[in-house]
Amino acid sequence: MTAYEAAIGLEVHIELNTRTKIFCGCSTAFGGEPNTHCCPVCSGLPGALPRLNRAVVEKAVLAGLALGCDIRRHNVFDRKNYFYPDLPKAYQISQLYLPICEGGGLLLSSGRFVRIREIHMEEDAGKLVHDPWTESTLCDYNRCGVPLIEIVTQPDLKCADEVTEFLQTLKTRLEFAGVTDGKMQEGSLRADLNISLRPVGSSTLGTRTEMKNMNSFKAIHKAVEVETQRQAEILNGGGRVLQETRRWDGNKDASFAMRSKENAQDYRYFPEPDLPPVDIDDTWMQELKDALPEMPDVKRERYLSELRLPERDVNILCQSAPLCRLLERCVDLGVQPRSAANWLLSEVLKLLNERGLEPADLALPAESLCRVIQLVEGGKIGRADGRNALQAAFDGQTNVDEYVARNGLLREEAGEADLEAAVRQVLAENADAVASFRAGKQKSFGFLTGQCLKALKGRADPKRVSELLRRMLEQ
Amino acid sequence: MTALELAGRLHKREMRVLDALSEAQKKTQALNPSVNAVTEWEETETLRAAEQAQKRIDEGKPLSPLDGVPIGVKDLICIKDRRTSCASRMLADYVSPYDATAAAHLKAAGLLLPARCNMDEFAMGSTTETSVYGPTRNPWDLTRSPGGSSGGSAAAVAAGMLPAAIGSDTGGSIRQPAAYCAVTGMKPSYGAVSRYGLVAYASSLDQIGPFGGDAADCAALLDILAGPDGRDATCSGLPAPCFPALSGDVRGIRIGLPREYFGEGLDEEVRARILEAADIFRELGADVEECSLEGLDLAIPAYYVLACAEASSNLSRYDGLKYGYRAEDAETPDSLYRRSRTEGFGREVRRRILLGSFVLSAGYYDAYYKKAKAARALIRRGFDAAFRTFDLLLCPVAPSTAPRLGESLQDPLKMYLSDIYTVSVNLAGLPGLSLPCGLDGQDLPVGMQLIGPRFRDELVLRAGDAFQKHTRFHLNKPEVKRA
Numbered sequence: 001m002t003a004y005e006a007a008i009g010l011e012v013h014i015e016l017n018t019r020t021k022i023f024c025g026c027s028t029a030f031g032g033e034p035n036t037h038c039c040p041v042c043s044g045l046p047g048a049l050p051r052l053n054r055a056v057v058e059k060a061v062l063a064g065l066a067l068g069c070d071i072r073r074h075n076v077f078d079r080k081n082y083f084y085p086d087l088p089k090a091y092q093i094s095q096l097y098l099p100i101c102e103g104g105g106l107l108l109s110s111g112r113f114v115r116i117r118e119i120h121m122e123e124d125a126g127k128l129v130h131d132p133w134t135e136s137t138l139c140d141y142n143r144c145g146v147p148l149i150e151i152v153t154q155p156d157l158k159c160a161d162e163v164t165e166f167l168q169t170l171k172t173r174l175e176f177a178g179v180t181d182g183k184m185q186e187g188s189l190r191a192d193l194n195i196s197l198r199p200v201g202s203s204t205l206g207t208r209t210e211m212k213n214m215n216s217f218k219a220i221h222k223a224v225e226v227e228t229q230r231q232a233e234i235l236n237g238g239g240r241v242l243q244e245t246r247r248w249d250g251n252k253d254a255s256f257a258m259r260s261k262e263n264a265q266d267y268r269y270f271p272e273p274d275l276p277p278v279d280i281d282d283t284w285m286q287e288l289k290d291a292l293p294e295m296p297d298v299k300r301e302r303y304l305s306e307l308r309l310p311e312r313d314v315n316i317l318c319q320s321a322p323l324c325r326l327l328e329r330c331v332d333l334g335v336q337p338r339s340a341a342n343w344l345l346s347e348v349l350k351l352l353n354e355r356g357l358e359p360a361d362l363a364l365p366a367e368s369l370c371r372v373i374q375l376v377e378g379g380k381i382g383r384a385d386g387r388n389a390l391q392a393a394f395d396g397q398t399n400v401d402e403y404v405a406r407n408g409l410l411r412e413e414a415g416e417a418d419l420e421a422a423v424r425q426v427l428a429e430n431a432d433a434v435a436s437f438r439a440g441k442q443k444s445f446g447f448l449t450g451q452c453l454k455a456l457k458g459r460a461d462p463k464r465v466s467e468l469l470r471r472m473l474e475q
Numbered sequence: 476m477t478a479l480e481l482a483g484r485l486h487k488r489e490m491r492v493l494d495a496l497s498e499a500q501k502k503t504q505a506l507n508p509s510v511n512a513v514t515e516w517e518e519t520e521t522l523r524a525a526e527q528a529q530k531r532i533d534e535g536k537p538l539s540p541l542d543g544v545p546i547g548v549k550d551l552i553c554i555k556d557r558r559t560s561c562a563s564r565m566l567a568d569y570v571s572p573y574d575a576t577a578a579a580h581l582k583a584a585g586l587l588l589p590a591r592c593n594m595d596e597f598a599m600g601s602t603t604e605t606s607v608y609g610p611t612r613n614p615w616d617l618t619r620s621p622g623g624s625s626g627g628s629a630a631a632v633a634a635g636m637l638p639a640a641i642g643s644d645t646g647g648s649i650r651q652p653a654a655y656c657a658v659t660g661m662k663p664s665y666g667a668v669s670r671y672g673l674v675a676y677a678s679s680l681d682q683i684g685p686f687g688g689d690a691a692d693c694a695a696l697l698d699i700l701a702g703p704d705g706r707d708a709t710c711s712g713l714p715a716p717c718f719p720a721l722s723g724d725v726r727g728i729r730i731g732l733p734r735e736y737f738g739e740g741l742d743e744e745v746r747a748r749i750l751e752a753a754d755i756f757r758e759l760g761a762d763v764e765e766c767s768l769e770g771l772d773l774a775i776p777a778y779y780v781l782a783c784a785e786a787s788s789n790l791s792r793y794d795g796l797k798y799g800y801r802a803e804d805a806e807t808p809d810s811l812y813r814r815s816r817t818e819g820f821g822r823e824v825r826r827r828i829l830l831g832s833f834v835l836s837a838g839y840y841d842a843y844y845k846k847a848k849a850a851r852a853l854i855r856r857g858f859d860a861a862f863r864t865f866d867l868l869l870c871p872v873a874p875s876t877a878p879r880l881g882e883s884l885q886d887p888l889k890m891y892l893s894d895i896y897t898v899s900v901n902l903a904g905l906p907g908l909s910l911p912c913g914l915d916g917q918d919l920p921v922g923m924q925l926i927g928p929r930f931r932d933e934l935v936l937r938a939g940d941a942f943q944k945h946t947r948f949h950l951n952k953p954e955v956k957r958a
Contacts, residue, residue: 040572040573043797044792044797045571045572045573045798046553046559046561046566046569046571046674046675046792047551047552047553047559047571047575047671047672047673047674047675048671048672049670049671049706049707049708050708051705051706051707051708052708079788081787081788081791081835083791083794083812085796085808088792088797089791089792090788090791090792090794091788091791139796139797266836266837268787268788268832268835268836268837268840269835269840270784270785270788270835270840270844273677273678273679273709273785274675274678274707274708274709275708275709276708276709
């Protein structure tokens, strides 16, 4: 029996988190009553024309920069023509000939590099709702025109674990780049698999199949295993793998042939005449390079060295852009990094789990988390009360101070004299920070505020404290 | 009476807007049974608009030089809450929920839009015979075609039903019917007028434009229609308004007569009329000289490949699912598509969709579509070269005068070839003005074409206007026989 190895390539569709659609001003918000986020443009009415949302180009470039791709400066859109009820124009505006990004890739933990072939921009299609009771199919065009990028890799992946590691890393980097929310269950990341087998050591690729319709990383993992196994059995039995598109059935953990190569559609691509080419000039390119947020690997180093957070915490935080954003806001607001990390990784993650939410769903304002931490650490309220206050703020029921006041949780408040004494002492004890603030370093102010609140054990309104501190610093 | 003359009477309060409207309606009711230029006359909304226009005029605050003038609009420019059928069974009952930008501009200038004008189905044709409403007849000779595809718009103006009308021009659809009916019609530079709400035939060639009694009408209407539009990424408007440029003076303007446009296949009388017009331009002080213009032989094949390719994609959305014609009792989604489209579209539209699908197919794209694009670039370069020496070009609009009804349907290839002098202007995105320059031996109108560099629409109109200020060809009117 010959030993085979798999060569797996991915086509990953990422929904970009722009506020409006790619070719019209309709909202991209998930959900909504069917056909309420629609207009003549995205529902393909006679006479309507597309106009490009620049934010889509910007997010596509940021994605390319986050993945080390070369960015194409002269961009053209093409029409991909096919009939399907979820596609009201009967063509999808996409990029075939000149995709916006080429090259780049991601490093796996094994040290192997997975190459990206290209990234192109395109529009999403609508959703079909099958109603078995009336035996009818209804069309919802709310998703029509939601911007996507399609990331196509080379067939460099070898097994299911590598595929999920690649996707997880990809998703994380793009979330950090700020281009997607990565909500799997809302379809903001969808991956198709191209799988072929070849004898170990062979340099030519075998016949591949394309696998569609996996809706979770787990399903993708399973689909790779099952399809690799299926092809190995065919080859070992002396058969030939057919080039075809297969549909994954998550209920049966099995796939079924959809269409063969012979029935492959001819999409009759041609350049989109309604949209002039988009040129990214040097100024725009530089703006985008400057706007690329810190990537997780860089962030990780900084959290370890600058914020002095424990490695275990850093590893968890740096998998989630929303958690990192919250942490950094809290630190900016004067919370000690270690406290912020503790609260995030214990209390906030717990609330997310209990509510069945992903970090992307986080709506908790940093100010609320900050306030809870300051109240608890300042000894103004008890830790258990702090947890309850956080929960109320997390669920969006109320703000922290209101919750604390309504439930009478506050311990006694420091008087003006206590306040002044505390600030004076902190200033005396932290001459370095005072000097660096006076030299223009704003960060020192946050540090000093934190020290004052700590000294007051939270028995003072941070606003009052920071006002007083500023006054005294400026004297 | 031209549109500007009518507006003058309205604004001087020598005539009331309601009277002008009812006169137009009466004339249309009387002549339309023979001409079939107008497919719908809207009363309720138009009457309300007329009363408002009168009020503005009475207050001395007209919205534009044409406030209160009733005009016709080709049936493929969307008007909110009005039927926009494209003269097709496919959209026979389709009501647009929005105004095309051009329609919105016309309304904002106070024009009344009572009449929908007949056309070739989806603007595909050169005779206005492929309409689901039946053919429009030429007011000069009811056995002949008015040209197309904007034949209804041209015929309505020629017959005096309306002083002006709006059409669209993809390969000559304004200029050629204007020539056959002896009215003045303008295809603006590509990008001058927004295409938003113009039901697309071929996106890279389509342009909305006016028909009027003379070049001044066209200039006044174009100034209302043109302008940049955030809803059409290919539209930038015009750099300067046209009407103020009508100085009546062509002294020193260099006009080229492209030799290739006067070659084999051109009717002798048409040639004679245009050369006579050239002499008139000379008398008016223009420098008129023969010149050469490369690329004419490529124009027809390049045009039909590109236009059909774009059309095949643009018309895919008519699938019987969302709006428009739907075949009954289809068994499967595939047969629903197939039958709705086969039954909903006419022969000429189906022919062009098939042609376009073919040239875009895998294995044929390079041989047809890519080559046609290269030919288009060559044609553009040919014009660029000519405009380095000349300010304008003067040539025929069509090889002959209006054909008899029915002739073209039997020989589509011959019909395609009759677009030879107009399609290159669309391929190059240039402004082209068609204006009357006399009659042939059968008393059928002959039209000539003035072509200018892109976005020099004002210069083209200035030359046309100067010609008309010194001649009377555009004042020729047919005596329409009643049916």
